[in-house]
Amino acid sequence: MLQRTYVLKDGFSITDMVEQLQALPEYAKAQTRLLELFEPSDDTVLIQQELNILHEALPDCRVVGMTTLGPIVEGMVSQTHTVLSLFLFMESTVLLQSFDCNSMTPKSAAQRFVQQLEALSDVRGIFMSFSNFQLCPTTFIYEVAESYPEVPIFGAAAGTRRVGVDTSRVFLDQHILHNSIIAVAFAGKQLHIQPTYTLGFRPLSRPLEVTDAREDGYVRTIEDEPAINVYKRYLDIQPGRDFHRDVCAFPLMKKNHELMKAWVPIDATKDGALLFSAAVKKGTKLFLSYTKSEYLLRDALRDANTQLRFEPQALQLFACLNRRLFLGNELANRELQYFSAVHPEYFYTYGNCEILHTQKGGGILNSSIVGIGMREGNRTGEEEPLPIHDSKIEQKTASEALNDHLVNFLEETTRELQASMSELTRLANHDQLTSIANRRSLGKALQWELAKQQPRKNLGLIMFDIDHFKRVNDTFGHETGDLVLIKIAETVGTTIRHNDLLGRWGGDEFIIIATETSAEGIAQLAERIRSTVASLDFGEIGPVTISLGGVIASEKDDVSSLFSHVDRALYHSKGKGRNQFTSYEEMGILEEAPALRKRSFSF
Structure with a gap:
């Protein structure tokens, strides 16, 4: 495999580039030829001329690309020249497709792409890009990833020359596309792909819950207030023409599987909503974040060394201009130089956002550098290469x-x-004596389970208390009584299943919330607990027993009714002689029962 990167500047034209790459011996030998084009101009006439030249001069070379992002602030160095990177594969193949999202959704586009991928074997990676800030193709990424979970999906969203004005475009061969997705699958038995994800931002604020959001990337409220208030309150950033510039250094972060993702709002509406490149779901917990130059550079250096050990024959970087805004041009160039030391023919580009999805998580990203190393065949070096160092990081x-x-x-x-x-x-x-869940926590957990469990036939409750516990306290003292409570809590905690919740309701009463169970399962669990406690050695106190009641939730039950039912079942066991279990369902057919107590079950 071979990569060659060209920058059109200082009189070096696209025709000059064509002559140079045609002269490469590897060009004629290659099984697959792919040219990636990154264009800082939004002049579609100019872009079309470039695509036509490439098509006519290189009919055996496929072309993909996108427009890049212009500077966020005056004086910022962004991509000002056209960059083209040639990939020559000796043994691998590629599949290129475009999807017009004016006539289909990103999800249906993904489903069609997955069907097309069935013709390929040994898919190793998928590049994608899209145009239109509000397209939000998160569903495309996740749908493809579901069918190919081990295949990294990477790339960037097309950018625009002027921030706030969407002139983004993607390219496929001779076609310039808007509101579209392009995808390239790389396949080959000998093809290896190494993704790296460089961030360096850290969460700072408390979790902030999204309380109203739309699928098109608009977050209307956070913590039931206009979403813009997060930036107003904590950072005194107001909506306006420079809003995107002002928030770039303070992305909102979210934990996604093993990765922390960062998102920067593109814009703020008059009613206080924030617009993101990715759909943000209601209930998502976000964190305001921060960084310092040392964090960004160290993360970049770490990932450059990861790529160095991989020994790439091609290297692509999809970077975020937010990093340059924070670091300044000098330090931003330095972190790119780490990767240049890995592979001099590498390229980097800036889009509206970065894309990386692996088994660790990910999706649509901001504030990061997504690195993609490619290699056909095994590493050539027998020893680990000397790592890249930067002694100036701490200066x-x-x-x-x-x-x-x-x-x-x-x-x-x-x-x-x-x-x-x-x-x-x-x-x-938590209960301070036994360290298990307390009454408040039990109530919240049961509320959550009732809301989640549909149907509710798999949710059960057990309540038990210690027989003649007052006698233990009166005879041996409250300290001894406390030790009995602790020992029983520890014992029952190791007896129940890992997905059951044990809590102390109060005094000597305990509750177990059991999920994915049945009436028979509840009875078996209760009997196991009863017999285990009865076999414990309490020394001079003598044998200690417990009485238990149980219930399976019905469709009509709420938290209060469930606690009331299980309490009545427990009281029935006490009335029948203690040291036994009664299910509430059994009580429905019992004509004779002791007088039942009535209690309040607030928490």
């Missing part, structure tokens, strides 16, 4: 050092607050 100007001190202060303060909040949350949801 800072006075202003950079001051900023880093402030960031360190925020980090440590945030860690202390999070630790305090975690402890308060633990105390609020």
